[in-house]
Amino acid sequence: MSAPTFDLGKLHGGLRLPGHKSASTAEPIRDVPIPSQLVLPITQHVGDPAQPVVGIGERVLKGQLLAEPDRTLGAPVHASSSGKIIAIEPWPVARRLGDTAPCIIIECDGEDRAIEHLETTQNFMAAQPADLLSQILKGGIVGLGGAVFPTAQKLMQAQTCEIEYLILNGVECEPYISCDDMLMRERAAQILSGAQILMHAMQIDVCYVVVESDKPEAVRSLETALSELDDDRLVLKQVPTIYPSGGEDQLVQLVTNREVPSGGLPTDVGCLVQNVGTTAAIHDWIVNLEPLISRVTTVAGDGIANPMNVRARIGTTVQDVVEFTGGYAERADHLIIGGPMTGKSVTTDRVPLVKATNSILVVLKTSFQGRELPCIRCGDCASVCPIQLLPQQLFWHSCADNEVKLREFGLTDCIECGCCDLVCPSHIPLTANFKIAKGRIQELADEKARAERARRRFEARNERLQREKQDRDTELARQKESAKQAGPAAIAEILKRKKRQSEDD
């Protein structure tokens, strides 16, 4: 077993949080049975909604394409099981509180018949890199770490840069969540195979598989898989357990000691980061032609009777998943989709499990949240901020709605990790404030862009009107000129004709 490699780049701030992971990692991943009804939102990714290509009443098979992106940024949605489409309608989703989004609803027939594919790409090393990329595009694969950015588009963007390292993100730093941990324990070979596919498709020669040092079982399993694979391009690295080292930019900093520039991407410093769940999904799609129709998710929290990790079909409702695990505990109070730091509160468990759902967390009545008090400028928030921002200043300027200052203090670089919230002795909801302020900045930028477009259209119109007037003037002048050249006799002739006409009338 390799010793933890702590001689890595340094992460500023961050927090050592209690893990709460042992409860959900005690048992292996269990499969949730196919529910009677699947709810598939058409937007499960960053970008524009996918457009449905099936109609109500149509029978679909497992893995059949249901909706495909019509713009540049997006990912297709596939049927998670066979059945009949009974509706395409708004349904509650875990995006914002009380939000609904258009969903395709399938009534499952329980047969789970899969659509027949032509051929599988067993030997991906023989495939052309470009073919692999376009194949990944069709699999509906998105970043499963939680950001759900369409993987194919991420790879295409990365192709325009010089990429040195592929970094597999097995750092699951948020408390409670353990789905990647369990995946690494049970499916290490598939994860690494997915990484090899990516390395071949992107022509990358070095891959770091990064795991936190508090996951010894995952490390062991990966080591076994690595030794079986016998590919020295893949290197296992361990990093200390500090939240939020699993953030993309933070991980790059930790592993390569390169800082991702403000407003930039890891590709700017030659790194491509992929979640371990994503590479396993890539393996499933490329080798077995199974699109992203299921995922592992952690069901945990004090409000859950039997915390565990489950593999559920995308579109299974949270209610069905929780029921399968054994239901809620007695004093369950509050449902959060995602982790405790970055997750979203929802009011109903009718929301479906989507590609982004890495955790279903049920907590008891929150007792730790104190009353909000004025800022005492202690600076604790600044010392834990992983981006080295000054949350107290940002808070000040966001209260004053001062866009210029907010930009100056780097609000747009905030990753909303929630560290500052947690340490604030005055219980100020800083991250919530920053989210609102970010929305305002975006709004202002949109307004500005709209004004600029209107100005351009106005100027173009004025130009056109002027051009038309000029054309008319020249035409008139030309006609006058030609009449003059025809001489006085012709003019008299025309006038006589005119007169005759008016007399006739």
Next chain:
Amino acid sequence: MWIAILTIAFIALGAGLALSFASRRLPSDAGDLVEQVNDLLPQTQCGQCGYPGCRPYAAAIVDGAATINLCPPGGEATVQRMADLLGKEIIPLVEQAEPSVAVIDESLCIGCVHCRNACPVDAIVGAQHFMHTVIESECTGCKLCVAPCPVDCISMRSLT
């Protein structure tokens, strides 16, 4: 002591001459200022300020001919930004307006092109004797198309 006084006087005279020369001969930055003010305006080109467009209004503000509170589509925020830029007092808007877009009731439209010709940002499409419609994403909500319509089929829909 006289030497000191003379020296200071001489320097003051020199600096004064240089400054007066600069203010007369060097190009002023009024043009720039007009651009800056124009950038703050919402570019609806609606003429509600009494000027034939956003840029003429900006020029009038810089000249001192117009006050900064004549732009209803810009709202209080624009007044405040202009006050910041020009170092003026914040004054209340003459009239409030909420963001809106024009909507043509297409079943009533007779295809007279009057509204299309009135639109300052070419956000209405349609040909003579054919139905017209508003390109919603380009409409600035200036209301200039409402009055020319002979069958009153254009209404403003609020965006808030």
